[in-house]
Amino acid sequence: MGLTLAEKILSHKAGREARAEELVVVEVDQVMVVDSIAGSFFRRLEYLEATPRYPERVSIVIDHVAPAANLEVAKAQKEIREWGHKHGIRVFDVGRGVCHQVLIEEGLAQPGWIVVGSDSHSTTYGAVGAFGTGMGATDIALAAASGRTWLRVPESVKVAFRGRLPQGVTAKDAALEMVRLLTAEGATYMAVEIHLTEGAEALGRGERMTLANLTVEAGAKAGLVVPSGEILDLYRVPEWLYPDPDARYVREVEIDLSRLTPRVSVPFYVDNVHEVAEVWGKRVDQVFIGTCTNGRLEDLRAAAEVLKGRKVAPGVRLLVIPASSQVLEEAARDGTLLTLLEAGATIGTPGCGPCMGRHMGVLAPGEVCVSTSNRNFRGRMGAPEAEIYLASPRVAAASAVAGYLTTPEELEGSHA
Numbered sequence: 500m501g502l503t504l505a506e507k508i509l510s511h512k513a514g515r516e517a518r519a520e521e522l523v524v525v526e527v528d529q530v531m532v533v534d535s536i537a538g539s540f541f542r543r544l545e546y547l548e549a550t551p552r553y554p555e556r557v558s559i560v561i562d563h564v565a566p567a568a569n570l571e572v573a574k575a576q577k578e579i580r581e582w583g584h585k586h587g588i589r590v591f592d593v594g595r596g597v598c599h600q601v602l603i604e605e606g607l608a609q610p611g612w613i614v615v616g617s618d619s620h621s622t623t624y625g626a627v628g629a630f631g632t633g634m635g636a637t638d639i640a641l642a643a644a645s646g647r648t649w650l651r652v653p654e655s656v657k658v659a660f661r662g663r664l665p666q667g668v669t670a671k672d673a674a675l676e677m678v679r680l681l682t683a684e685g686a687t688y689m690a691v692e693i694h695l696t697e698g699a700e701a702l703g704r705g706e707r708m709t710l711a712n713l714t715v716e717a718g719a720k721a722g723l724v725v726p727s728g729e730i731l732d733l734y735r736v737p738e739w740l741y742p743d744p745d746a747r748y749v750r751e752v753e754i755d756l757s758r759l760t761p762r763v764s765v766p767f768y769v770d771n772v773h774e775v776a777e778v779w780g781k782r783v784d785q786v787f788i789g790t791c792t793n794g795r796l797e798d799l800r801a802a803a804e805v806l807k808g809r810k811v812a813p814g815v816r817l818l819v820i821p822a823s824s825q826v827l828e829e830a831a832r833d834g835t836l837l838t839l840l841e842a843g844a845t846i847g848t849p850g851c852g853p854c855m856g857r858h859m860g861v862l863a864p865g866e867v868c869v870s871t872s873n874r875n876f877r878g879r880m881g882a883p884e885a886e887i888y889l890a891s892p893r894v895a896a897a898s899a900v901a902g903y904l905t906t907p908e909e910l911e912g913s914h915a
């Protein structure tokens with residue numbers, strides 16, 4: 500019986516064949532720590548009387564509340580900078596961007612690597628064929644101190660996307676459809692192994708990041724996209740990395756991209772996914788385009804395409820937070836930013852922005868937000884009585900113009 504991608508990576512690192520359910524101790528290629536968890540991470544290391552074993556394999560990103568929103572956060576971020584300086588640890592400071600986007604841009608996730616992060620969406624690194632997984636502060640501190648971690652080799656669910664996305668349908672719609680089919684707990688502690696075939700290989704790195712990012716919303720330990728297409732041009736992919744044709748999966752799911760329509764995840768559960776048509780007309784107060792799910796240049800461009808020559812509806816706030824400084828720079832250079840500004844968008848510092856409700860863009864009771872992020876839990880962006888609808892940047896942009904949930908195609912229709 501052949502090996503899955505997760506089994507391949509963990510076997511390679513363990514130096515022996517390791518199959519689902521076995522325990523392995525493996526070297527970690529990169530440890531990622533986010534600002535909100537950094538304090539607990541430092542305290543754990545102090546308790547262990549340890550420092551990072553391989554400083555170059557640790558990165559700290561100040562992204563969740565950046566710039567600092569209050570005195571407490573400012574003190575915590577000061578400690579991050581001082582600690583990083585003292586121990587020779589890379590710190591990506593305010594404005595550099597969302598941790599997952601930054602690590603990918605910096606080449607700190609590579610095919611076949613193991614990347615552990617103090618953030619649940621560390622599954623995103625699977626976009627480039629890395630085993631990325633989120634852990635708590637204690638496990639992260641131990642990984643930094645020892646350079647290793649232990650894992651139970653996960654079982655794998657195979658999700659095969661085939662065909663090409665129709666015009667106006669995006670990787671976000673595909674990702675939401677995947678979570679709907681798997682359900683919120685359907686892949687708990689499993690690796691979601693994503694295969695792209697019959698044209699789906701054309702999905703680029705950013706689109707693969709969106710897919711791998713959402714796997715954790717089905718409970719996945721890791722989300723691994725089998726390297727193909729653009730990834731083969733951008734990375735050196737080791738031959739041993741490919742899953743075997745006779746690998747064993749606990750479940751196999753197929754999604755035909757060519758038949759997909761725009762989707763929206765309806766509060767308060769990510770797997771409560773519907774066609775936009777089913778919730779069309781829902782009044783909107785705020786639209787948020789950004790995050791590790793959909794804050795890349797292609798996402799901003801998709802929004803700008805819809806917003807060009809149009810204005811955000813009166814009374815609606817459109818917040819656009821580029822996922823990284825690189826995205827912001829490129830959007831400034833190619834005119835995307837001006838289109839967004841002319842339409843009435845507010846641009847924020849690259850980072851997580853209002854995704855987690857900790858600062859800027861907090862929702863008041865009764866308010867409705869269309870967001871390109873990955874979570875719509877009750878209270879996620881502020882008031883428990885606020886509602887978050889998750890959608891693609893195109894749908895988000897169209898909804899900002901209309902003032903209610905809609906698609907760019909519907910918007911065209913209403914203008915005709």
Ligand SMILES: CC(C)[C@H](C(=O)O)[C@@H](O)C(=O)O
Nearest residue numbers: 535536563617618619620855
């Ligand atoms: C702050 C961080 C630990 C958290 C996570 O683990 O995902 C956040 O990024 C989120 O999206 O809810």
Ligand code: SF4
Nearest residue numbers: 597790791851854855
């Ligand atoms: S952008 Fe949102 S989902 Fe992504 S790491 Fe930040 S808070 Fe978490």
